Amino acid sequence: MENPAVFSLRIVRDPELARKELKRLIGRMDNAQQWKVRDQVDAILFDVRNRGDAAIIQFTEQFDGFRPEPIVVPEDQLERAWRALSKNLRDALEQAHRRITDFHQCQRPADITVNGPYGECLGRRWRPVDRAGLYIPGGRAAYPSTVLMNAIPARVAGVNEVVICSPADQSGQVNPVVLAASHLVGVHTVFRLGGAQAIAAMAYGSDSVPKVDVISGPGNIYVTLAKQAVYGQVGIDSLAGPSEILIIADESAKPDQVAADLLAQAEHDPLAAAVLITTNQALADKITQEIEQQLVTHPRREICRASLSNWGLIVVCKNLETCAQLSDGFAPEHLELLVEQPEVLAKQIQHAGAIFLGPWSPEAVGDYLAGPNHTLPTCGTARFSGALSVETFMRHTSLIAFNRAALExxxxxxxxxxxxxxxxxxxxxxxxxxxxxxxxxxxxxxxx
Known part of the structure; x- marks a missing residue:
């Protein structure tokens, strides 16, 4: 029999206290441990840069428990992995592929040509980078959806060569659904590499791994700090922290749906944050019990409990205007509006990675196949950045053509x-x- 509740989501009613709590959640990655990890990451980057494949193999054997020889997954394994999937999963991946591709096709930036007043011609021209490197996480879970969300915008951008690094298990096997998704998106090169050594390999290049121009894809703190360190040597998409959701709910919201949506974020990682801001006191009072009921048979309940115990929060507000203000201060990665008029409330929101409007738009549809990219700004960075896009894999060049009259x-x-x-x-x-x-x-x- 499952033990009774081992945590209780904190309920806050004072807006100022709520702001302080939300600020604490934003800073959940800021701790002294980062500095120790940073030193380790710097050492790995230095070694890979100087010793190439030898260092890559050594660190993979040390951290992942197998010797990656060869480093690259044989290409025929990707197609075999695709054929081995169930028809239902293949159909689901293909549906997601179509929807994500269609949406990202609309993002392709147009070149600009402007004729000046003296006959000069000014412009901006977009071109794809030559080679992109995608990091696809392993560890607690493998994410074929991340393959689609990173590879598709690179392909739409026109990148000629796309490679993937993804950690393997102790037998040296990369998750077969990740390999299958790689085949679906037309990526032919997958390396059995994870962690900071994978980022170093793509940033600096080695005998086996080509140097890339842009690295995208989320990862753990080692991956994030490695991306931060190599920025400037290569472009990066963003510095992704642990995932988060903020739900604004009124009397129309159903407790079981709210609980499921909070858990859908908490199950990612013990550092994931799940916040409910509501005008409904009854919902606030019910939600912990509803979460506990859903956790009884949850396969990742310990991760969920760790996340919600440390980084879960309920805020009760007098009105939706205050809810929106608190949300903007937090600038959530994912924002769900479970209210009677979500379109009206959305107009008041300025800072969010993605907004999910109404009860039929759970955050999960955005993770997998809605169309917009699921690689989003975290930990407050939605104040100044947005989702991964086609432009992540492109660069623009200014064109300036003055004539004699214009210079005179x-x-x-x-x-x-x-x-x-x-x-x-x-x-x-x-x-x-x-x-x-x-x-x-x-x-x-x-x-x-």
């Missing part, structure tokens, strides 16, 4: 600005052209 019309201003910064040759490069232009104009006006 603007050159004096350029010279004055350059002189104000003490940059003599900047000004001189324009002056020389204008002098030559004036001379040519004079000669053109002389009688023959």
């Amino acid at each position: 019309a603007t050159g004096l201003a350029v010279q004055k600005l350059a002189e104000s910064e003490g940059l003599h040759s900047h000004a001189e490069s324009v002056r020389l052209r204008l002098s030559e232009s004036a001379s040519l104009s004079y000669e053109h006006r002389q009688p023959r």
Whole structure:
């Protein structure tokens, strides 16, 4: 028989105390342990950069318990993994693939051409990076959905070469559904690598692993800190922290649905955060009991309890306006609006990675196949960043084509600005052209 409740979600009614609690949740990755991990990550990065495959093999054997020889998964295993899936799972992956692709096709940025007032032509041109590296987590769970959410925007962007790093089990086997999803999206190269050594391999390159231009994909603290350290050597999508959900609910929300949605986030990780902000006191009072009932047969109940005990919170507010203000202060990765008029409330929200409107839009549909990307900003970073997108795998180049008339019309201003910064040759490069232009104009006006 399952033990009675071993935790109770904290209920807060004072808005100021709620803000303090939400701030604590945002900072749940800030602890002294990070500095110890950072030192370990730096050592791994340095070793892989200098010793390449030898260091990659050593760290994989040390941390993952097998020797990755070869490092790459034979390509025929990807197709075999796809064929071995049940028809229902293949159909589900194909449906997700279609929906995610259709949505991301709409994200392709357009080139810009602007004609200036003096005949000059200005523009911005988009091009894909040459090679992208995707990190697909293993460990507590494997995520074929993450393969789709990272590989599809890279493919839509037009990236020529996409490679995947994903940790294997102690027998050296990468999760077969991850391999199958890789085959579905057209990725042919999967490396049996995880952790900071995988990020180092993709950032610096080795005899076996090619150096990439952009690394995307979530991971544990070792992966996140490694991505942070190599940024500048390569581009990255974001620094993903542990997952989180905030639910705003009123009297229309059903307790069993709210509980399931909170647990859907808590089951990811002991550091995941699950927050309910509600105007319904009765819902706040019922939710812990409802969660406990759903945990009785839950296969990941210990992870859920750890998450909710430390990072779960219920806030009771007088009105939805206060709920929206508290939500914006938290800037959640996932925001569910389980209210009677979700479209109206959504207009008040400024900061959120993704907003799920109404009872028929659980966060799970966004994780798997709604279409928008599920790689979202966490730990308050939705204040200044958004979801992974096609643009993550592209870079834009400015195009500037001045003619003689345009330089004559603007050159004096350029010279004055350059002189104000003490940059003599900047000004001189324009002056020389204008002098030559004036001379040519004079000669053109002389009688023959």
